[in-house]
Amino acid sequence: MKIESVELFYLAMPEITEEVDGSQDALLVRVSAGGLVGWGECEAAPLPSIAAFVCPPSHGVCRPVGASVLGARLDSVADIARISAEVRYNSMDLLQSAHTLSGIEMALWDLLGRKHDAPVWSLLGFPASLAKTPYASLLFGETPEITRGRAEQARGEGFHAAKFGWGPIGRHGVAADAAQFEAARQGLGADAHLMVDAGQIFGTDVGAAADRLEALDAADVLWLEEPFDAGAFEAYAALAEHRSRVRLAGGEAAHNVHMAQHLLDYGRIGFVQVDCGRIGGIGPARQVAEMAAARKVTYVNHTFTSHLALSASLQPFAGMDCSRICEYPASPKPLAAAIAAVPIGLDADGCVRAPEAPGLGIDINVEAIRPYLVDTEIRVSGEVIYRTPDL
Template structure:
């Protein structure tokens, strides 16, 4: 079997990332979305999404290569290769893009391609990705609703009650207006905890800009980060997430050693080498590789091994389309210990329309993990054709 196509597909939507003023749902990145399709001469196809600067990613995957190794496009490196040689191809892509890549947009494109190759490998074996990776340890997992902070305590309460009525046993509020007013921050968290009650999990993602996501500003100091963890503990927060600059490993380790609240992070860490440092230096209680950013399934499975050795939990970051949810669920199925899957309830019409999946909550707030060949998620080709711009 040989790779015949590596296609970046650029989709355009009409919604911007935004937090909601009232209790209505927030919106994820609904303006641009990149998909990657890898095709083979035997008809097997892998699909994946990538959360990145989508227009730039198209050139990295299928633009113009240069003559020297290290400056090649990813498609040129892959055409004609055997898609089953996933680990070898990861190394080839990493070295072949080394002078413009290694992290950032190039790594996010590499991640999507790696995911596609693992999907093809599972389809070729006639089994789900989880079984290919070593076997299913579970067939369902508790989902947490992942959304943005609302602007008022009243809106927070109404939104939280809505997630309870839908059956969620856990909710994560992130970013939005959080960080603009310390007094309001506490009121918003207090309102969420009151509405969720004592038996449901409340998770908080403050973002690593203290003035919110709209305007980049100075990072939190150590004193501010410690103080944030201290008062969040008053509301029985299950974890505080990604609230320190992602490259400040020393800062994470310092705050984690003093925090009364578990620390979760890792969505912006990439390559196994950086995860080795991040986990080895004691930065987190919950590691959160994002399979569309970290290096794909090839890296995430190695991170799972590191997490098991360190005695920490792994909960993938998966705030994107159902494709990313599908890959994350397959990884979760293989873990010795698993807590949650992140469920993006803030999907825009663009991210929601790309893939079809029946991720419905059961009575306990869990979602089933597909066991069909590949990842158990199908793309909507008509929707993709209607929104494609390249």
């Protein structure tokens, strides 16, 4: 097959708030080849990511992503790796290209799986898609009471694990944060996993993060996620030295395999969280999952958007027995909820699995998402180089 077209669809809620809720907009990718289509999703700012696909070239290794993808051969898994390597090299100086590539790469896997009538996890070599314990991914409320309510609701929906993040954490002192952690634990109950996402609030301040460890231990928190800048490996390693049961987690910002590997090797994290919509897609995420297993670190997906992104993010560790917990977008905005025609639901045991259907196993509800389409047009030197395609 030859890649005939790559269409990018910018979707957004009518109003975007300043909440750190990544489900407020989306960049969907539809790839066509050999009479088939595949879908993917970039976890990225839509407009700059579109620009990275269509922009005029700047020089030999600052070319638009489209130049390395359109017209390329796609017959095997090796072709996906080859196309990705060409994008990496030819768009070396175009920073946003990794985010753009991510959604395209997912769509290539989806398309290839549909062609071979096989789920992506099977193309990756896994004999089965194992059950994972989903954790509800939630934001801290402005008060402990709101947080407790959200935890109770997640428990009521069947979740045995939940992660709270962002909001007031790190902004109002140690005691205020301790009250938040305690409220989340109370709402969730003693027998569920509780995780905390600090959203990089401590920058490189190891002491400020260390001051929270006692309260995190008291609430029996499994991991503390992104206490620091994504690249501050030394701060991660220094915090890991402190006496605490809490392990560190990070990796969502990795836009290549090296960055995730370095968090493992230099940052001494205990959980590595990869977003397939940023790292370059499913292939690089699979590489990180293998690296993590070799280092006895638990691989976890990072997913805060749609169930298309959730399916893609489950594939790289679908068959890995050593990684049995997964992030699950528990309260996405209506736009993100509308993308998958049938969501990946919780089974009777409260578990989820990567779908058995071919490709990513997710059909896109085109009619449901149409109202969210953001009409976009880019003109350069009088020529339209991008206009929102027909859905």
